Amino acid sequence: MKKNFLILLVLLLAPVLLSQVLWAKVYIDIRSPSFRKFPIALAPFKALTLPSQDMKLGERGREILREDLDISGFFSLLTPETSPEKTEGAPPAPERGTAPESPDLQPWANLGAEALVTGVITYKDGSLTLEARLYDVVKKELIVGKRYIGEVTDLSRMVHRFADEIVFALTGEQGLFQTQIIFVSTVGKNKELFLMDWDGRNVTQITHHNSIILSPRVSPDGTKVVFTSYKMGNPDLFIKDLRTGEERRISSFPGLNMSPAWSPDGKRLALTLSKDGNPEIYTMNPDGSGLVRLTNHPAIDVSPTWSPDGQKIGFVSSRGGNPQIYIMEANGQNVQRLTFEGTYNTHPSWSPRGDRIAFDASLGGGRNICTIRPDGSDLRVLSANLGKCEIPSWSPDGRHLIFSSDRDGGPHIFLMDAEGTRIKRLTFQRGSDSYSYWIPRMREPK
Amino acid sequence: MLKKSSWWLVILVCVVAIGFLVTGCSKKSLVKEEAAGRQAPATETKKEPPPAAPMAPPTVEAQAAPPAPAPAPEAKVEAAPPAAPEAIDLAGLRLQFAFDDYSLSSKSKENLEKLAGWMKKEEMAKIQIEGHTCDIGTNEYNLALGERRANSAKTYLEGLGVGSSRISTISYGEERPLVPNSDEANRSKNRRDEFVMAK
Numbered sequence: 001m002k003k004n005f006l007i008l009l010v011l012l013l014a015p016v017l018l019s020q021v022l023w024a025k026v027y028i029d030i031r032s033p034s035f036r037k038f039p040i041a042l043a044p045f046k047a048l049t050l051p052s053q054d055m056k057l058g059e060r061g062r063e064i065l066r067e068d069l070d071i072s073g074f075f076s077l078l079t080p081e082t083s084p085e086k087t088e089g090a091p092p093a094p095e096r097g098t099a100p101e102s103p104d105l106q107p108w109a110n111l112g113a114e115a116l117v118t119g120v121i122t123y124k125d126g127s128l129t130l131e132a133r134l135y136d137v138v139k140k141e142l143i144v145g146k147r148y149i150g151e152v153t154d155l156s157r158m159v160h161r162f163a164d165e166i167v168f169a170l171t172g173e174q175g176l177f178q179t180q181i182i183f184v185s186t187v188g189k190n191k192e193l194f195l196m197d198w199d200g201r202n203v204t205q206i207t208h209h210n211s212i213i214l215s216p217r218v219s220p221d222g223t224k225v226v227f228t229s230y231k232m233g234n235p236d237l238f239i240k241d242l243r244t245g246e247e248r249r250i251s252s253f254p255g256l257n258m259s260p261a262w263s264p265d266g267k268r269l270a271l272t273l274s275k276d277g278n279p280e281i282y283t284m285n286p287d288g289s290g291l292v293r294l295t296n297h298p299a300i301d302v303s304p305t306w307s308p309d310g311q312k313i314g315f316v317s318s319r320g321g322n323p324q325i326y327i328m329e330a331n332g333q334n335v336q337r338l339t340f341e342g343t344y345n346t347h348p349s350w351s352p353r354g355d356r357i358a359f360d361a362s363l364g365g366g367r368n369i370c371t372i373r374p375d376g377s378d379l380r381v382l383s384a385n386l387g388k389c390e391i392p393s394w395s396p397d398g399r400h401l402i403f404s405s406d407r408d409g410g411p412h413i414f415l416m417d418a419e420g421t422r423i424k425r426l427t428f429q430r431g432s433d434s435y436s437y438w439i440p441r442m443r444e445p446k
Numbered sequence: 447m448l449k450k451s452s453w454w455l456v457i458l459v460c461v462v463a464i465g466f467l468v469t470g471c472s473k474k475s476l477v478k479e480e481a482a483g484r485q486a487p488a489t490e491t492k493k494e495p496p497p498a499a500p501m502a503p504p505t506v507e508a509q510a511a512p513p514a515p516a517p518a519p520e521a522k523v524e525a526a527p528p529a530a531p532e533a534i535d536l537a538g539l540r541l542q543f544a545f546d547d548y549s550l551s552s553k554s555k556e557n558l559e560k561l562a563g564w565m566k567k568e569e570m571a572k573i574q575i576e577g578h579t580c581d582i583g584t585n586e587y588n589l590a591l592g593e594r595r596a597n598s599a600k601t602y603l604e605g606l607g608v609g610s611s612r613i614s615t616i617s618y619g620e621e622r623p624l625v626p627n628s629d630e631a632n633r634s635k636n637r638r639d640e641f642v643m644a645k
Contacts, residue, residue, distance in 0.1 A: 212621050259586040279590040300590040316587055323587050347584040390584050
């Protein structure tokens with residue numbers, strides 16, 4: 001009891017303490033209307049390897065970091081071919097395996113940088129070490145320094161971790177460079193679930209149903225995925241623990257069991273069932289119990305998405321004659337039509353920041369990713385000249401969207417920021433990739 | 447006696463027809479298992495080709511044939527010619543739909559009347575109606591649309607006196623296109639109901 005109280009006290013105080021810490025640290029106020037990109041320099045990474053093992057580790061490491069920081073949209077990047085420091089005559093001794101104690105920051109200030117990142121990558125006896133540092137060029141001091149040790153295949157993940165350190169140190173916001181994306185990809189004639197890092201690296205297959213799998217959605221704590229599979233013949237819902245791989249069927253009513261969506265607290269699933277003769281939205285517990293019907297309309301009702309406060313549910317309905325986005329209370333009351341432009345709007349996805357809903361639409365010529373405010377104002381068509389774009393999913397920070405596009409065949413998974421710029425193709429497998437879902441940061445339950 | 451044997455022929459022809467027409471994996475694995483018999487290597491070799499040869503059931507059968515030499519091909523040669531005129535061409539009865547629509551055209555109703563007539567004669571026959579869509583819109587909506595297309599056909603068959611226990615439905619949405627969704631003409635072909643024999 002006493003212990004619980006103490007924990008509670010700490011929890012209550014944590015935001016206060018944390019915000020003060022963050023206040024002291026923030027270099028970039030990314031929420032400010034006068035936000036300008038923060039000039040950061042990336043010094044060429046030094047690679048300490050045997051000459052016979054030159055794997056361009058330094059170049060690769062810096063390029064991964066450059067991509068990460070560029071995608072974030074917070075930075076203007078300076079990546080000179082050679083360092084402006086005058087240390088040509090005295091390269092650091094390889095045996096030490098550490099960066100020089102402090103680089104000469106003035107030449108970087110002269111280039112216009114306000115922060116500098118240095119990196120040293122050592123590959124020795126099968127072990128890869130990245131030592132990275134972030135300096136304040138103006139105050140001429142170290143902000144954060146980290147050393148990561150792993151295998152040679154861990155390079156991108158080491159760099160991602162330091163990229164998160166940089167974003168956190170300079171903005172006070174959690175970066176998303178260690179997050180993952182789940183998606184559906186073809187294996188032969190079947191469709192299976194795959195995981196990859198947010199940047200498209202480290203793709204791994206996680207199901208072997210030898211069937212059709214659709215609509216994976218991951219729990220808010222990042223530990224479980226619910227999806228539809230035809231494994232047993234009918235489109236049923238399954239739940240899979242992403243840590244243990246354990247899998248269970250949770251909904252197998254006659255007809256469709258599909259389009260699951262986790263409530264923000266992870267306690268309920270919204271889903272579509274057609275067991276009553278017509279596709280309707282229901283909610284249930286993630287173990288399949290406690291079913292409650294929300295919609296009651298002879299038209300098609302599918303693809304629910306929760307508002308981040310858990311109060312509302314957006315969904316697709318054909319009750320107006322063609323598929324449009326609607327919003328209702330989480331108990332099914334007060335259904336309001338949200339979209340009026342375009343004749344084919346599907347797959348709504350509510351931003352984790354709550355301010356916009358993304359969906360795919362036959363608007364702006366072809367199929368495009370659009371966003372709209374939850375009050376129906378400010379409709380924007382984001383994707384342009386990207387082919388058929390469908391199934392948007394927000395990044396955990398609400399600053400980016402992933403979706404499928406057939407611009408290069410496929411379709412493949414693409415990434416763009418919430419303004420529709422900085423487009424990056426993420427998947428390069430054979431076959432078609434779809435149903436990408438950006439996984440929230442994994443948190444251990446309790 | 448005669449009736450029973452012809453019924454088996456019909457089934458056989460239909461199974462072959464399904465093999466050619468439907469990309470449904472459950473059916474195909476059924477065919478594979480029969481042909482491969484006890485020989486483990488055969489299943490292995492068959493697992494590999496699918497990515498290279500999509501939508502090519504005939505080759506799958508050809509590959510399956512060598513390990514189990516005589517029975518399968520012979521049965522097919524015997525079965526096909528005499529049964530063909532009597533068998534119902536389920537693929538030929540496929541129903542087409544307009545974009546984002548699940549209502550039955552007069553041609554569709556005609557096909558369903560043919561099917562109902564046949565089902566009344568073949569009292570043991572059970573069918574599954576598969577609802578399919580083109581690739582426009584997301585599959586969650588298309589699965590719902592495909593289910594509606596399948597249900598439209600089921601309801602009409604029931605109205606013609608076919609027992610509902612003999613008709614099952616499943617929606618594949620856009621997951622099992624008949625032809626690639628490369629242009630509007632092809633997309634239009636994919637907006638359909640297929641009929642397959644059910645157990």
